[in-house]
Amino acid sequence: MKVPFAAVVTLALDYLFARPTMQHGPGKRGLAWPYYNDGLDPGKLNDHQGTVNLIYDYETYAPPSSNGDGGLAFIGMQRCLDCGSSPIAQLAARQKQLKFSTVFTLNEPDLNGISPGQAADWYKQHINPLAIKKALPAVTSSTDLGKGLNWVQQMVKACNGGCHFDYINLHWYGQDFAQFKAHVNDAHSRFPHNKIVITEFALQNPRGGQADQIKFFKAAFAFLDSASFVEMYFPFVATSPNLFKSHDPSGAAFVGTGSTLYKDDGTISAVGELLLKA
Structure with a gap:
């Protein structure tokens, strides 16, 4: 079929000036979803273009919310050795039931x-027996002897080659982006053959509140998206200020509420909007 020249020009111009699709390192961005989020909808942070596509809730049960997992890929977490909310005896059964293909382990041991x-x-x-991808326990960014990355190195040594894992798992809270970048790069230098996931990170209660957190996250997201050794990351935290303060007052005092991804009315905060940007 012969296509008129004008139509060809129009198609070419449409292609050249087409709005780019939002694709941000498939699999990298996710939601750290607390147990008290029953009234919030994780689907509001799912643009169906893969910008945000992961969620975990510190447990091996399904995310408590008004919309299940919101269409995001759920990652189970056995945060404790054995506890009522996530009994170790039910780990394998819950993995089969919920079909999560990655498991996080132990929260800040x-x-x-x-x-x-x-x-x-x-x-x-x-x-080890789970035939899925696995992360070593999530450790703090403490530089004290026997904590943080030093703790992970000691665990790997104690494993003596017998622990099967895919990811090193980090938490970080601090004063600025330079500190954060240095910590992530330090982890990579210690474990150069392993992918890294950052399952909690934010500034530690900055004086400028949300504005400071946004400035930090802009730099952090760009760095993490470009780092080939970073597999996934989860800014802290996917909740609202009032829920955070009501259910975790010590955490809210430590981090501040400027990094929450939701507003108190359940809509997306400025930080949440940033997470969705290409």
């Missing part, structure tokens, strides 16, 4: 009195 050796033995027994 370096602050919770769990030794690297104890974690290694527990990991071999309960996490």
